[in-house]
Amino acid sequence: MALKLLSKLRNQNLQITRNRNHHRLVDAARFFSEQPVSNLSTPDDSKFIIKNKQQTTTSSLKQHELAKFAAISDTWWDSEGPFKPLHNMNPTRLAFIRSTLCRHFSKDPNCARPFEGLKIVDVGCGGGILSEPLARMGATVTGVDAVEKNINVARLHADLDPETSTIEYCCTTAEKLVEEQRKFDAVIALEVIEHVAAPAEFCKSLAALAYPGGATVISTINRSMRAYATAIVAAEYLLNWLPKGTHQWSSFLTPEELVLILQRASINVKEMAGFVYSPLTGRWSLSDDISVNFIAYGTKDGQ
Secondary structure: OHHHHHHHHHHOOOEEEEOOOOOEEEEOOOOOOOOOOOOOOOOHHHOEOOOOOOOOOOEOEOHHHHHHHHOOHHHOOOOOOOOHHHHHHHHHHHHHHHHHHHHHOOOOOOOOOOOOOOEEEEEOOOOOOOHHHHHHOOOEEEEEEOOHHHHHHHHHHHOOOOOOOOOEEEEOOHHHHHHOOOOEEEEEEEOOHHHEOOHHHHHHHHHHHEEEEEEEEEEEEOOOHHHHHHHHHHHHHHOOOOOOOOOOHHHOOOHHHHHHHHHHOOEEEEEEEEEEEEOOOOEEEEEOOOOOEEEEEEEEOOO
């Protein structure tokens, strides 16, 4: 499956190279010409307005997805609970973010606080398991989530450490931040886009939040049969890593679709890598295998 996908990417004029950290990079500057893409958005009947907020902005999140995560919000910092896969994956996600953002902003990846001076927004921050290490690396972090329980958990946990107590947590959406004309050096949305109703509109909001020349990092799950077997059947029903019904296979995006909708939102994907899990070590690592979990880094036009 991975070889077939990589062959397909090559046929679409994508150059695949290996960086100094030995994971594959995808140069997406010459990806798809304008063409219709199916399954990139859904009707508006799943849009919602955040409860108790005086606003007219609708979010691209689905209401039943919010309820799903609200039900397990108290377990965000339980490394053996429903979010165990994210806790295990976090060091690998951060390694990719550290590498790409340091290169993009000419920062030293070997220093303790390489993100000093950068404003970063963590969209769909949940309980803050990504926001906190970003803050410890020196970034000025804003964490946003549409589930109020998630934000409450994130605030309580961040306040336990002076280094993370400066994080600005908001129960809001990317769309609302755009209305408020907020801007950031880097926009990060990990494991979020597969839960939204309109991925194309969501990516437009992410692009609007970035300064011209800013960076965007998105991770998600490929809509492949292998992903169905591992991320849904195995993870949710056999191994019980995730609550049943956490993911819907039809809501996943292929790497080609993600690159295209980002390109149409004025974000040019520069690098892409896969995450692979080793049952022997229980650890995740970066790989050229993007057939299941993958992460993409892009830059906004205007630099």
